[in-house]
Amino acid sequence: MTAFWALVRRDLHLALRQGGATMLVLVFFVLAITLFPLGIGPAPEVLTRIAAGVLWVAALLSALMSLERLFQADFADGTLDLLALGRLPMPMAVLAKALAHWLTAGLPLTLVGPPLALALALPVEALPAAWLAMALGTPCLTLLGAIGAALTVGIRRGGPLLALLVLPLYIPTLIFGSAAVDAAAFGLSPAPHLLLLAATLCVALVLAPWAAAAALRLALE
Amino acid sequence: MANALHRLANPTRFLALVRRIQPVAGVAALLLIAAGLGWGLLYAPPDYQQGETVRIMYVHVPSAWMALFIYVCMAVASAVGLIWRHPVADLSAKASAPIGAAFTFLCLVTGSLWGQPMWGTWWVWDGRLTSVLILFFLYLGYIALWQAFDDQAKAARAAAILALVGAINVPIVKFSVDWWNTLHQPASVLTMDGPHIHSTLLWPLLLTGLGFTAFYVFVLCLRVRTEILRRKVRIARLAVLSGA
Numbered sequence: 200m201t202a203f204w205a206l207v208r209r210d211l212h213l214a215l216r217q218g219g220a221t222m223l224v225l226v227f228f229v230l231a232i233t234l235f236p237l238g239i240g241p242a243p244e245v246l247t248r249i250a251a252g253v254l255w256v257a258a259l260l261s262a263l264m265s266l267e268r269l270f271q272a273d274f275a276d277g278t279l280d281l282l283a284l285g286r287l288p289m290p291m292a293v294l295a296k297a298l299a300h301w302l303t304a305g306l307p308l309t310l311v312g313p314p315l316a317l318a319l320a321l322p323v324e325a326l327p328a329a330w331l332a333m334a335l336g337t338p339c340l341t342l343l344g345a346i347g348a349a350l351t352v353g354i355r356r357g358g359p360l361l362a363l364l365v366l367p368l369y370i371p372t373l374i375f376g377s378a379a380v381d382a383a384a385f386g387l388s389p390a391p392h393l394l395l396l397a398a399t400l401c402v403a404l405v406l407a408p409w410a411a412a413a414a415l416r417l418a419l420e
Numbered sequence: 421m422a423n424a425l426h427r428l429a430n431p432t433r434f435l436a437l438v439r440r441i442q443p444v445a446g447v448a449a450l451l452l453i454a455a456g457l458g459w460g461l462l463y464a465p466p467d468y469q470q471g472e473t474v475r476i477m478y479v480h481v482p483s484a485w486m487a488l489f490i491y492v493c494m495a496v497a498s499a500v501g502l503i504w505r506h507p508v509a510d511l512s513a514k515a516s517a518p519i520g521a522a523f524t525f526l527c528l529v530t531g532s533l534w535g536q537p538m539w540g541t542w543w544v545w546d547g548r549l550t551s552v553l554i555l556f557f558l559y560l561g562y563i564a565l566w567q568a569f570d571d572q573a574k575a576a577r578a579a580a581i582l583a584l585v586g587a588i589n590v591p592i593v594k595f596s597v598d599w600w601n602t603l604h605q606p607a608s609v610l611t612m613d614g615p616h617i618h619s620t621l622l623w624p625l626l627l628t629g630l631g632f633t634a635f636y637v638f639v640l641c642l643r644v645r646t647e648i649l650r651r652k653v654r655i656a657r658l659a660v661l662s663g664a
Contacts, residue, residue, distance in 0.1 A: 346585055350578050354568045363564055364582060367557040410585050417577050
């Protein structure tokens with residue numbers, strides 16, 4: 200377990216000291232959300248209707264942008280080889296890196312996203328549900344994304360391929376997440392959608408580290 | 421079972437088997453599809469509500485079956501390839517993907533053409549349609565991942581991992597009509613208390629379904645053979661280059 204937390208700490212240090220990585224994802228997220236009212240027009244009733252969807256689509260795309268740094272640098276400089284040789288099982292290493300990635304990418308999005316959606320005329324009553332949905336959904340994005348990032352780690356120009364592999368896997372999270380926020384915005388109970396989102400997270404938590412670890416081992420051969 | 425599997429890992433032995441299966445599957449596909457579609461499109465009675473448009477069913481429903489069936493075959497072949505490093509299983513999975521993608525596309529297009537007169541819309545974002553669309557994207561991602569690697573052995577294993585992850589979508593497609601009750605009708609052929617459609621419509625449907633399956637086997641044999649031969653040619657060329 201010490202190795203697990205050491206890896207988490209290392210990745211956090213790298214992300215925070217190299218700076219910019221977290222900020223860039225956040226700025227991209229804010230910009231992506233800003234584009235929608237500018238493109239669609241400022242009518243509040245239209246914006247309320249699409250706020251949940253816009254929030255989640257922007258979160259999906261931001262997560263996708265940040266996935267490359269999950270394994271790419273460690274693959275290039277040989278850290279992954281050391282991790283594969285080490286005593287920490289590979290799926291646990293993936294889980295540690297995913298945790299660090301979520302803390303520096305998913306968590307900021309979760310904190311900033313729902314208040315930002317207020318600018319899209321999301322009712323204030325929907326804020327707690329939106330925070331909860333993002334808190335459950337963004338780890339799914341990181342974990343499912345880890346599979347795609349691991350599969351494309353050794354490939355030159357893997358970016359577009361990563362999007363093609365990962366976005367279909369993101370669709371359930373998108374559907375349940377925006378349904379939860381939507382339900383709260385229109386005065387319904389978000390609970391069923393939040394439970395489905397939690398179920399998605401459970402499945403991703405169990406399956407994704409194994410799949411990503413298998414893919415990483417393959418890339419390291 | 422495992423023994424038979426290992427015997428087939430030898431490409432020469434596998435090719436001998438394929439050479440025997442392929443013509444049979446080809447003839448069966450031709451006869452069954454001709455019989456099923458001929459019966460369905462010309463002789464089966466029109467539906468009392470949907471009229472003649474019900475005949476789209478004879479292409480749409482078997483295509484949908486094949487879209488799922490081929491993905492399951494692909495996932496099983498991927499698992500076999502991943503666990504036993506079975507080279508021919510990898511090739512079968514690779515060869516299946518474009519066929520499955522084609523059937524999924526056919527299913528989506530015919531469904532859209534059928535939806536316009538019956539539901540009054542080309543497309544609706546319900547569980548069944550969306551999950552089949554995801555299935556289509558999974559096929560495309562699988563094919564793209566194969567193409568992204570230079571090393572075929574690596575490509576096979578990466579694609580196999582993706583195929584197995586994507587297999588979670590298969591039960592979602594199957595049960596989506598029970599979980600989300602929207603425009604697409606629930607299962608009506610494979611149900612606990614027998615088929616819910618009349619035998620005059622059911623028989624041509626089953627014949628076409630079998631015909632499509634035979635067609636899949638035929639094209640699969642063709643593609644696997646081509647792939648094995650292509651690799652032999654490549655190895656022969658490399659041998660010439662290094663020997664000369």
